Every structure is written in structure tokens, then in C-alpha cells.
Amino acid sequence: MSFYDATVPAFLQILNSLSGLIAKAEAHCAAKNIQPEVLLGARLYPDMLPLSKQIQLASDFAAKGCARLTHSEVPSTPDTEKTFAELRARLASTIAYLKTFKPEQFEGADAKDVTFPAGPNTNLTLKGQEFINRVSFPNFYFHAAIAHGLLRHNGVEVGKRDFLGVA
Numbered sequence: 789m790s791f792y793d794a795t796v797p798a799f800l801q802i803l804n805s806l807s808g809l810i811a812k813a814e815a816h817c818a819a820k821n822i823q824p825e826v827l828l829g830a831r832l833y834p835d836m837l838p839l840s841k842q843i844q845l846a847s848d849f850a851a852k853g854c855a856r857l858t859h860s861e862v863p864s865t866p867d868t869e870k871t872f873a874e875l876r877a878r879l880a881s882t883i884a885y886l887k888t889f890k891p892e893q894f895e896g897a898d899a900k901d902v903t904f905p906a907g908p909n910t911n912l913t914l915k916g917q918e919f920i921n922r923v924s925f926p927n928f929y930f931h932a933a934i935a936h937g938l939l940r941h942n943g944v945e946v947g948k949r950d951f952l953g954v955a
Contacts, residue, residue, distance in 0.1 A: 792894035795857065795920060796886055799850035802932050803886070805953030806843060807879045809939055809946055813839075814872040816944040824872055830938050841867065842935040843875045846928055847882040853924035854886055856902045857916050858893040 817824045829838045837845070844867045855862045863885065869875045902919040906912035914922065936951045949955040 790891055790894060791857070791896075791898045791916070792889070792891035795894065795924075796854065796889055798925070799854070799886055799928065800883060801953050802928070802951075803847065803850055803879055803883050805951055806846060806932060806935060807876055807883075808953065808955065809936060809944075809950055810843065810872050810876050810879070812946055812950065813939050813944050816939075817872075820943070825870075827939075827942055827944075828870070828872070828875075830942050832934065832938060832941065836934070839935055839938045840869060840875060842931045842938065844869065844878065846931040846935065847878055849924055849928035849931065851882050851885050852904075853920065853928065854889055856904055857897045857900075857920065857924075858889060859900070860889075860893070 813827055814824065816822070817827055828840045831838050844865070848865060851865070852862050854860075865878070865882075869878050898915065898917040898920075900916050901913050902916050903911050903913040904919065904923065933951070936946060939946050947955070
């Protein structure tokens with residue numbers, strides 16, 4: 789399996805499922821007469837980030853992860869989304885961006901150095917395989933799973949098949 793095949797399709801599957809989750813969340817708010825801001829600001833615990841930020845971070849870890857693996861320019865995405873529609877647009881933009889990558893851009897990426905921020909004033913360098921397995925995938929799946937959990941916790945009827953994008 790190529791490094792491209794191990795990364796881009798996995799990101800695309802979950803980004804598409806997050807789009808579906810956002811659509812279900814919006815429909816849930818409409819059906820239950822819940823202000824969207826309530827759900828968008830939902831947290832599992834007060835010191836955790838809200839739903840909107842979970843979606844933004846999942847998007848960032850996918851896009852920036854691929855950019856760093858291929859030594860492409862890392863996209864800048866300000867976190868300005870405040871509505872379901874804006875989050876869906878961000879996900880659509882990230883999906884479109886990932887679809888611009890070609891398999892040959894990932895050739896040898898598993899063994900190349902990847903440098904990334906590891907704090908406000910610190911950078912870390914790992915080989916591509918380590919970067920994807922220890923940083924990019926774990927963070928991506930964490931934020932996507934938290935988004936799913938927040939919706940489920942708040943009564944949106946979503947399950948595992950929704951998370952996997954096969955519902």
C-alpha cells in the first residue's frame with residue numbers, strides 16, 4: 789500500500805462523515821427548536837474545546853498533515869466558523885484541498901523529515917511515518933471522535949455508522 793493510500797482516503801472518509809454529522813446536528817436543532825449556537829458551543833467538560841473547534845481541528849490535522857508530509861505549503865485556515873453552514877463549507881474546502889494531492893507527492897514521505905509546531909515556541913521533527921502515526925492521525929481521530937461524542941451526548945441521533953460515513 790502506498791503512503792498516499794494509507795493517508796488521504798482515511799482523512800477523506802472521516803471528513804465526509806463529519807459533514808454528515810453536521811447536517812444531522814443542524815436538523816436536530818431545527819426539529820427540537822434548539823438554538824444552533826448551543827450545540828456549536830457544546831463541550832464534554834468545561835475545560836474542553838467546543839464542537840465548532842473540534843471540527844476545525846480535525847480539518848486542520850488532515851490538511852496540514854498532508855501538506856507537511858508532502859513538503860507543500862501549509863494552508864492557513866483562520867477559525868472563524870460560527871454556523872453549521874460555515875463548518876460544512878470548511879469541511880468541503882478541506883476535502884477539495886486533499887483531493888488535489890497526487891500519490892506521487894507521497895512517495896518516500898514515510899522516511900522524510902517532517903517539522904511541525906509542538907507548542908507556542910517549539911518545533912519538532914519526526915520521520916513521516918512517525919509523524920502520521922504519532923501526531924497527525926491520533927489528533928485527527930481524537931477531534932473527530934469528540935465531535936461525534938458531543939453530538940451523541942446532546943441527543944443527536946448518530947451512531948458508529950455515521951462516524952464511519954457508511955450510514
